[in-house]
Each structure stands twice: as C-alpha cells, then as structure tokens.
Amino acid sequence: MKPLPAFPTGDVHDFDFLMGEWDCINRRLKKRLSGSDDWDTFSSRTRCQPHLGGVANVEEAAFERGFSGMALRLFDLQQRRWSIYWVDSRGGVLMPPVHGGFTGDRGLFYGEDTDDGRPVQVQFRWTRQGADRARWEQAFSLDGEHWETNWVMEFTRAK
Numbered sequence: 598m599k600p601l602p603a604f605p606t607g608d609v610h611d612f613d614f615l616m617g618e619w620d621c622i623n624r625r626l627k628k629r630l631s632g633s634d635d636w637d638t639f640s641s642r643t644r645c646q647p648h649l650g651g652v653a654n655v656e657e658a659a660f661e662r663g664f665s666g667m668a669l670r671l672f673d674l675q676q677r678r679w680s681i682y683w684v685d686s687r688g689g690v691l692m693p694p695v696h697g698g699f700t701g702d703r704g705l706f707y708g709e710d711t712d713d714g715r716p717v718q719v720q721f722r723w724t725r726q727g728a729d730r731a732r733w734e735q736a737f738s739l740d741g742e743h744w745e746t747n748w749v750m751e752f753t754r755a756k
Contacts, residue, residue: 598716598718598739598740598741599740599741599742600741601707601708601709601718601741602707604678604696604697604698604706604707605678605697605698605699605700605704605705605706606676606677606678606697606698607672607677607678607679607697607698607699607700607704608677608698608699609651609652609672609674610651611672611679611698611699611704612645612654612670612679613647613651614725614728614731615645615654615656615731615752616645616646616647616654617644617645617754617755618642618643618644618754618755619642619643619644619645619731619752619753619754619755620640620641620642620752620753620754620755621640621641621642621643621658621750621751621752621753622638622639622640622750622751623637623638623639623640623641623660623748623749623750624636624637624638624748624749625637625639625747625748625749626745626746626747626748629712629713629737629745629747630712630713630715630717630737630739630745630747639660639661639662640660640661641658641659641660641661641750642658642659642755643656643657643658643659643752644656644657645657651672652671652672652674653669653670653671653672654669654670655667655668655669655670656668656670664685664686664687665685665686666683666684666685666686667683667684667685668681668682668683669681669682669683669684670682677698678696678697678698679696679697679698679706680694680695680696681694681695681696681706681721682694692710693708693709693710693719694708695707695708695719695720695721696708697721699723699725702724702725702726703722703723703724703725704721704722704723704724704725705720705721705722705723706720706721706722706723707719707720707721712737715739716739717737717738717739718737718738718739718741719735719736719737720735720736720737720738720744721733721734721735722734722736728754729753729754730751730752730753730754731752732749732750732751732752733749733750733752734746734748734749734750735747735748735749
C-alpha cells in the first residue's frame with residue numbers, strides 16, 4: 598500500500614463555519630470496495646459546538662436510520678493540524694483518527710483504519726459552500742492510489 602500523503606496543516610478556525618445546527622442528506626454506499634453503485638439515502642440532523650476556546654469541537658448527529666454519532670475534532674496548536682475522531686451508537690468504539698486541515702474552502706484529512714477486516718486508507722474531504730451549506734465526503738483506498746467515495750453528507754443550515 599502506498600504511504601499516506603503528508604498531512605495538510607490548517608488553522609484553529611477551520612471549523613468555525615460548522616458551528617450550529619444543520620439538516621443533512623446522507624448518501625452511503627451499501628457495499629464498499631466492491632465496485633457497487635448502490636446507494637442508501639437518508640436524512641440526519643447535526644449540531645456542532647466549540648470547546649476549550651476553539652481547539653476542540655464536538656458534532657453530534659442523529660440519523661433517521663435509528664443511530665446517532667459524534668465527531669470529536671482536536672486542533673494541535675504545535676503541529677497546526679486537526680485530528681478527527683468518530684464514534685457512533687452502533688458500536689460505541691472510538692474509530693482511528695484522520696488528520697489534516699483546510700486550504701481555503703477545501704479540507705483534506707487522511708488516516709488508516711480497517712473495513713471488513715481489510716486495512717484501508719481513509720480520506721475525509723470537506724467543502725465549505727458559503728455560510729449555509731457544506732459538503733463532507735469519506736473515501737477509502739486499498740492501495741493509496743485509487744479512492745472510492747462511500748459516504749457523502751450535504752449540509753444545509755437549519756432554520
């Protein structure tokens with residue numbers, strides 16, 4: 598497997614845009630890394646709050662599929678990059694982090710995990726789309742060269 602790219606750096610204010618409440622449309626690939634194009638679409642509601650003077654934030658999500666999840670984001674002031682951790686009610690296990698930051702309106706974050714027993718590289722891509730819209734994508738790779746997007750969330754600020 599090709600090594601992960603250098604972790605992008607960022608700024609402590611990278612996720613300021615995400616604070617507050619959001620309505621989301623989720624598209625999740627039903628079977629990952631199999632060449633499938635069969636997607637499940639469902640809604641969720643998220644709320645993001647800053648903590649510790651902005652070096653941490655917590656995003657809580659309630660999915661219409663009957664589970665909930667939480668992202669914990671921590672900004673390392675010395676290394677100038679974010680670590681993002683995920684846990685959900687389906688397993689109660691803190692997943693390995695991805696690391697990175699934003700350049701302009703695009704955020705890139707990389708990490709390593711397993712999927713169905715296979716080691717995978719993980720990529721999160723964030724796109725800020727003005728004050729009231731954002732997009733998050735998760736992609737996996739078995740070789741570090743070919744990436745398959747397997748989850749997309751379209752965020753719209755809640756009224």
